[in-house]
Structures are given as C-alpha cells and as structure tokens.
Amino acid sequence: MKKEDYRQRLKDLGKRKDLIPGIHNYCDRWCERCSFTKRCGSYALTEGFENDENRDIGNEKFWDDLKVIFEVTTEMILEKAEEFGMDLSNLDTTDYKHEHVENDATQLSEDYGMQVLKWIKENRNEINERAKILLMVNDKDVLKLNDAVEVILWYSFFISVKIHRAFMDFGIDEDNDDNENYINDNLGSAKIALIAIDRSIAAQGYLLEKMPQFEDKLLEFLADLSKIKKDVLAAFPHAMEFKRPGFDD
Numbered sequence: 001m002k003k004e005d006y007r008q009r010l011k012d013l014g015k016r017k018d019l020i021p022g023i024h025n026y027c028d029r030w031c032e033r034c035s036f037t038k039r040c041g042s043y044a045l046t047e048g049f050e051n052d053e054n055r056d057i058g059n060e061k062f063w064d065d066l067k068v069i070f071e072v073t074t075e076m077i078l079e080k081a082e083e084f085g086m087d088l089s090n091l092d093t094t095d096y097k098h099e100h101v102e103n104d105a106t107q108l109s110e111d112y113g114m115q116v117l118k119w120i121k122e123n124r125n126e127i128n129e130r131a132k133i134l135l136m137v138n139d140k141d142v143l144k145l146n147d148a149v150e151v152i153l154w155y156s157f158f159i160s161v162k163i164h165r166a167f168m169d170f171g172i173d174e175d176n177d178d179n180e181n182y183i184n185d186n187l188g189s190a191k192i193a194l195i196a197i198d199r200s201i202a203a204q205g206y207l208l209e210k211m212p213q214f215e216d217k218l219l220e221f222l223a224d225l226s227k228i229k230k231d232v233l234a235a236f237p238h239a240m241e242f243k244r245p246g247f248d249d
C-alpha cells in the first residue's frame, strides 16, 4: 500500500457520515462475527489487507503496510499539532496518570485465560472427535461444539485484558466533569468484559452438556467466570447501564 493511498483512505473516512464514532472502543474485536463492519471506521481502515495472505507474519507486505500506516498517522498527528500551535516534542506528562491495578478479578481472569487455553490444547483431539460425532447425529443444531470452543478461545484472554483496563486507575476525581471520559472508559471496559464472561459461561455450559466426562474441569472454569463476574459487578454495579456506541443505541 502506498502512503498517499492510505492518507486518502483516512481522509475519506473522516467524511463518511454513516460510520458510528467510537464503536470499536467497547466491542469485542471479533470482526468476523460483527454485524457493524459496514459502520466501523476501524474495520474500514484495515479492510483489504486483513486477508489470510497478509496476516501471515512472514509476509513482507503486511509489515510494509503497517509501516506505511505508522508513518502516515505520525505525519498527520504532527500536521494537526502544528495547525493547533502545539509542540509535541516538549509535552509535560507529569500530571498524567494511568496505573495498573492488581486485584482478585485481574489475577483470576489472567489465570482463567491461561488455564482454559492449556486445557483446550490438551484435549483438542477428544473435543474434535466428539464434534464429529455430534455433527453426524444432528447437523441442524444452531450452535456446534466447535463454535462453543471458538467462543471460549476468543474470549480467553480478552476478558483479562478488558478487566485490567476496567480497573485502570487514571487518578481521577469522580466529581470533576472533565474526567467523564476516563470514568466511561472504566465502565465501558467493565461492560464488554461482563458480556464476554456471559458468552463464555454459555459456551462452557454447552461444552459441559455435550462432554460431561470433563465435568470437574468445566465446573471449575464456570466457577472462576462466575467469581470474576461477581467481583467486576461489585466494583462497577452500573456497568451494564453503559451505552456502547452502536451496539446499545
């Protein structure tokens, strides 16, 4: 991709009225399963170079495209800064705070991600065999065993990432209206984490129904997810009221 093409793509996107501002901030990043790809600027920006060939990390073009995106974005930031009379080389960041917070929910969600990945890897063959049998018995099921596994895998670390972000300490004064964006970021992150937890619980429950021989382990995962959910809701009791752009409009 050429720099002029990407720059033009960014400019064209800025003019589009059909895009939903900020929709990608609190989504689950699962673009293949998203019903808002046509209205998402983030998706539109990467459309065309996210095919299998370009995703190959050994593919030179992928990294060349990424370099172009970085260069164009940096140039545009510098141009805007100049337009507004800002000197980006001399920024005072001493007042800016964003600190990582460690607690039961962040720790447990991290452990859950690692454990569930390990468990699926170790039992992949057995799961695949069971999926084949279930397909032969009833191929009309809306949800398939492999779909449930895909859901569990997709959210395995996503939950932890969003929970870490939800608990991020921006050093805010909650009574100060200027801090609304930071408070919203905590709430929006908590909400998408809770949604991912609920979907993971549903997928784990489905797995439990179809593969009762793994009852002990699956119940352990379900207990972990329920505990994480309880902790997040205790910290952010109003998280589910947060309106995510596009998804909750």
Ligand code: SF4
Binding pocket: 023, 024, 027, 028, 029, 030, 031, 032, 034, 035, 036, 037, 040, 041, 042, 043
């Ligand atoms: S809103 Fe949908 S299309 Fe856009 S980044 Fe999120 S998942 Fe992908």
